Amino acid sequence: MEAKLNPRKIRDIVDGFHYNELEGKGLYGLAGNLTIQPEYQRNYIYNDGKKDVAVIDSLLKGYPLGLIYFNQPIQDEDKFEILDGQQRITSIGRFFKGLFVVKDTDGNEQYFSSLSKHQQDQILETELLIYDCYGTEAEIKEWFRTINIVGVPLTAQELRNAVYSGPFVDAAKKVFSNSSSAIMSKWANFVKGNPARQEVLEVALDWVAQREGTSIDSYMAKHREDSDCNELQTYFEAVIDWAASVFEMKDNSMQGVAWNTLYENYGSQAYSPTEMTMAAEDLLSDPQVKSKKGIYEYLLGGKTATHLLNVRVFTEAVKKKIYKLQTREAGQKGISNCSYCAIGHDEKKAKIWTLKEMDADHVTAWSKGGSTEESNCELLCKSHNRAKGNA
Ligand SMILES: [Zn+2]
Secondary structure (H helix, E strand, O other), X not given: OEEEEOOEEHHHHOOOOEEEOOOOEEEEEHHHOEEOOOOOOOOOOOOXXXXXXXXXXXXXXXXXXXXXXXXXXXXXXXXXXXXXXXXHHHHHHHHHOOOOOEEOOOOOEEOHHHOOHHHHHHHHOOEEOEEEEEOOHHHHHHHHHHOOOOOOOOOHHHHHHHHOOOHHHHHHHHHHOOOOOHHHHHHOOOOOOOHHHOHHHHHHHHHHHHHOOOXXXXXXXXXXXXXXXXXXXXXXXXXXXXXXXXXOOOOHHHOOOOHHXXXXXXXXXXXXXXXXXXHHHHHHOOOOOOOHHHHHHHHHOOOOOHHHHOOOOOOHHHHHHHHHHHHHHXXXXXXXXXXXXXXXXXXXXXXXXXXXXXXXXXXXXXXXXXXXXXXXXXXXXXXXXXXXXXX
């Protein structure tokens, strides 16, 4: 890859700048010769009133903005794309277009148009240090993958979108990266992550890749030239629609559950949504249930796998106290300190187990309403505790 330093004034960069609010993208500059956001770049994420303002403050104070890299797809042709620096240039363009304000030294909000002529010129005359890069697609992408990007690091999926850019990624981003689409709020109930940072797309890809027993990378490589993402979208929607048809409530713990696995394992069984939703709500409000995410599989599987709920256990202090009480009483009676051993007929009838050889057991099982308090704690030898089973 060749890289040639070619500084340009902001005045030239913002010439023809256009910002698309709907897509959240800065599009063009350099009088139409610069594509600010090629499809493989992430959406604009500096518009938080801090990073974008910081860019303008830096310019007004004469601080450097760092290096910017342009890609020149065809050598000697005057067309460029931004490889790195899109966030900074979009911030400058949006300010130039009057889309946000900065505060001056007196604390007054200023649009570009309300700055003094001197300050406007200071911004427009600033030279940005830009490298024009020319190389094969593979070289450029390899470089893009490895550079240490200034500012917000790329998410894993943003990188994959860059590496496997093409019609499939374009189609998939239209479906999965649009934060304002109505369906996104339904999906957000089940999926964690920011659509604009490609985190919803990542989940969708992960699910369809898992079904095919492959990785996200190989799925994207295989489908790179597809003109649509129908398979991806259909499977994702099937999983979400199924989950929404069984559990009708909203709870944060539903985000990030492996719904795809649950769909594969339980999707063909019949459930009553009213009963499942009520049961889930009961467990969600049970302070003894430590793993809220485990509730869904526990219920779908018929309430047997209690370990999924990670039910609260007795503390070491309670165990020690109960052990002492039980052992003293057993010693006086000449029987085992495990009540199950004590009623048996073998040599363990009078065995005194050490604390390490015993486990704490809920006298009344948690699943039958028993609490995790001292009064409901009994120590049993390990084999009887295992035999008794349910926590
Ligand atoms: Zn025992």
